[in-house]
Amino acid sequence: MTYKFDPDYQACARQTFEELGFPPDRPTPRFPKGDVKARREGASFAKVILALEPEVPGIVKTRYTALAKDGYEVPIFAYRTETEQKSATLQPAALYLHGGGMIFGSSEVFEQATKSDVAATSVAHFSVDYRVAPEARHPTPVEDCYAALVWLHSQAKDLGIDNSRIAVVGLSAGGGLAAAVSLMARDRGLNPPIAKQILQCPMLDDRNIKPDEALAPFMTWSWDDNWTGWNALLEGKAGSSSISAYAAPARAENLGGLPATYIDVGTLDIFAKEDEDFALRLKKAGAEVEWHLYQGVPHGFEFRGRQSKIMHKAQSNRRAAVQNI
DSSP states (O other): OOOOOOHHHHHHHHHHHHHTTSOTTOOOOOOOTTOHHHHHHHTHHHHHHHTTSOOOTTEEEEEEEEEOTTSOEEEEEEEEEHHHHTOSSOEEEEEEEOOSTTTSOOTTTTHHHHHHHHHHHOOEEEEEOOOOTTTSOTTHHHHHHHHHHHHHHHHHHHHTEEEEEEEEEEETHHHHHHHHHHHHHHHTTOSSOOOEEEEESOOOOTTOOOOOTTTGGGOSSOHHHHHHHHHHHTTTOTTSTTOOTTTOGGGOSOOTTOOEEEEEEETTSTTHHHHHHHHHHHHHTTOOEEEEEETTOOTTHHHHTTTOHHHHHHHHHHHHHHHTO
């Protein structure tokens, strides 16, 4: 297969680099396989890009906690518009799970982007600071996220939220965790069930560690990075036969009974194939699926190509999915 960048995205990515004072054709850094420390240090680049997002006025931030199975208090940050927070009728909500390859990231890093989504949709986002690997291996991250869901579900009325209209929303690793939380909610009989899962370029399959040399020049998250993240989460057992679907949702044999699903990804993302397979399997299992494959953009395109047409299209589609919870 022949790969190439979308020209408008490529021009906008160069513009973002120039804003940051980097050479416009700066190559994407590569990190040693299995080196979590180096990959975390490399994530500082994403933090700098995310910091370019403008401050969003009129968003109220409140900190809560949910109790995990091991007694850990999972931080949850609610972002709400002043109008939505004062509404007399129960409102929908998104449980938001940030990205970071299972090994880094936080609610704070993605805060400006989250605020922008809340301002644009008027839907409250409850962002979960789940623990990450390797300090917290599977099942700790997904159990943190599920504990946050149960907390939001049980406290919904007091928070002005309709617990029949809660979606799980996740980006990258957070998208994989969102899919896993949906499986947990189905299997554990959460009632009312999750209304929707919104999976943005989700990280779903621990077996995706074999390089495609033709795609390699375009990657922003590589197969070595994927190996590092999955093995940190799974104690070096990524790709083995014993991996739970709650760790890697692509492993799930039964996708029946899952909520309406939104999935998107770029063609230059190493997750494109696993995401498309998951979307097709969900549809075959009877789920309502909205699927978007964006041509010529890599993982994290919404941040690097901030002003691109394709970024605005994806952003509009994602926000419409949230508004239709």
